[in-house]
Amino acid sequence: MAKPPLSMKPTGWFQVAWSDEIGIGDVHEMKYFDQEMVAWRAESGRLTVMNAYCEHLGAHLGYGGKVVGEVLQCPFHGWQWNHLGRNVCIPYQDRPNRGRRISTYPVVERNDSVYVWHDAERREPFFDAPDVFAGFDDGSSAADYHPQQRLYRQRLELHPQYVLENGVDFAHFKYVHDTPIVPVFTRHEFNGPVSFVDFTITFEGDDGKKIEDVNSGVRAINGGLGVAVTKSWGMVDNRTISAITPVDESTSDVRFMVYIGRTPSKDRGRAELKAREFAREVIRQFEQDIHIWAHQRYSDPPALATAEYAGFTAIRKWAKQFYPDGIGGSAAEAYAAAQKG
Ligand code: FES
Numbered sequence: 001m002a003k004p005p006l007s008m009k010p011t012g013w014f015q016v017a018w019s020d021e022i023g024i025g026d027v028h029e030m031k032y033f034d035q036e037m038v039a040w041r042a043e044s045g046r047l048t049v050m051n052a053y054c055e056h057l058g059a060h061l062g063y064g065g066k067v068v069g070e071v072l073q074c075p076f077h078g079w080q081w082n083h084l085g086r087n088v089c090i091p092y093q094d095r096p097n098r099g100r101r102i103s104t105y106p107v108v109e110r111n112d113s114v115y116v117w118h119d120a121e122r123r124e125p126f127f128d129a130p131d132v133f134a135g136f137d138d139g140s141s142a143a144d145y146h147p148q149q150r151l152y153r154q155r156l157e158l159h160p161q162y163v164l165e166n167g168v169d170f171a172h173f174k175y176v177h178d179t180p181i182v183p184v185f186t187r188h189e190f191n192g193p194v195s196f197v198d199f200t201i202t203f204e205g206d207d208g209k210k211i212e213d214v215n216s217g218v219r220a221i222n223g224g225l226g227v228a229v230t231k232s233w234g235m236v237d238n239r240t241i242s243a244i245t246p247v248d249e250s251t252s253d254v255r256f257m258v259y260i261g262r263t264p265s266k267d268r269g270r271a272e273l274k275a276r277e278f279a280r281e282v283i284r285q286f287e288q289d290i291h292i293w294a295h296q297r298y299s300d301p302p303a304l305a306t307a308e309y310a311g312f313t314a315i316r317k318w319a320k321q322f323y324p325d326g327i328g329g330s331a332a333e334a335y336a337a338a339q340k341g
């Protein structure tokens with residue numbers, strides 16, 4: 001097993017479900033960040049994500065908990081909890097327990113996904129989850145794209161940072177994805193918690209292809225370590241969302257979503273089919289990465305080629321802001337050791 005030396009409790013927005021998995025009145029149980037959680041949708045449509053255990057005697061609300069109007073009712077003794085995790089009713093007493101509260105998570109629904117804000121210190125969100133359309137400021141919306149195609153792989157031994165490092169890793173494209181050329185990065189901006197990476201790439205042509213002749217590329221926005229969105233240009237119009245969420249100390253769930261742009265077409269059925277085919281191809285390429293990540297051992301410090309140095313140094317330095325101790329990996333251990341002795 002290759003347990004990452006990086007914290008599996010990073011700060012940021014992380015996907016825990018798709019919106020359509022949790023209908024009105026549904027209670028969805030799940031485990032992330034080593035916590036049992038429930039997501040439930042009230043009659044009004046409001047979605048709440050909170051820790052799973054009832055503060056009364058500890059029943060798991062995901063096993064028999066029931067949505068009653070705007071509250072979640074425990075299956076054990078009928079206590080009711082609201083969207084703030086507050087107890088609002090004890091059915092056999094005239095007043096609720098105002099002191100106890102179930103921990104809730106800030107939640108947003110965006111691009112058909114449910115994102116929760118995780119922070120070990122319970123600070124409020126300090127950046128926004130990226131939007132695969134609005135984030136690129138080009139007036140696009142889901143209506144311009146075919147329905148989202150998805151990949152969902154559970155409990156893989158990988159860390160969210162591996163996936164982001166892919167974005168500065170120019171050399172892997174040729175070997176993992178069989179691109180004819182090595183992409184060229186035109187933007188690496190790792191300042192705030194949201195970072196930006198642009199690169200020129202093509203999947204067409206052979207070894208004789210020159211980078212100067214390539215008129216296509218990808219723009220990526222990384223909203224922390226958990227959610228990244230991309231937009232392509234100069235090739236089949238596609239957008240992607242990759243979302244990696246730690247489950248426990250060694251595994252993460254991976255969700256990947258692809259949108260293919262609609263084009264004017266007389267034959268709608270055929271256009272739909274072609275879009276699905278292309279989406280499958282994009283997903284296949286992402287699976288090629290997963291195959292590497294799921295068996296990788298985090299290398300720190302890594303042996304880098306000269307041209308790799310700037311990108312990897314920048315992204316690893318940027319990533320540290322999301323770890324509870326502010327330092328990831330061997331640096332964290334070195335720090336702890338220095339404190340001790
Ligand atoms: S354990 Fe939830 S009401 Fe008793």
Ligand SMILES: [Fe+2]
Pocket residue numbers: 166172173176177289
């Ligand atoms: Fe890749």
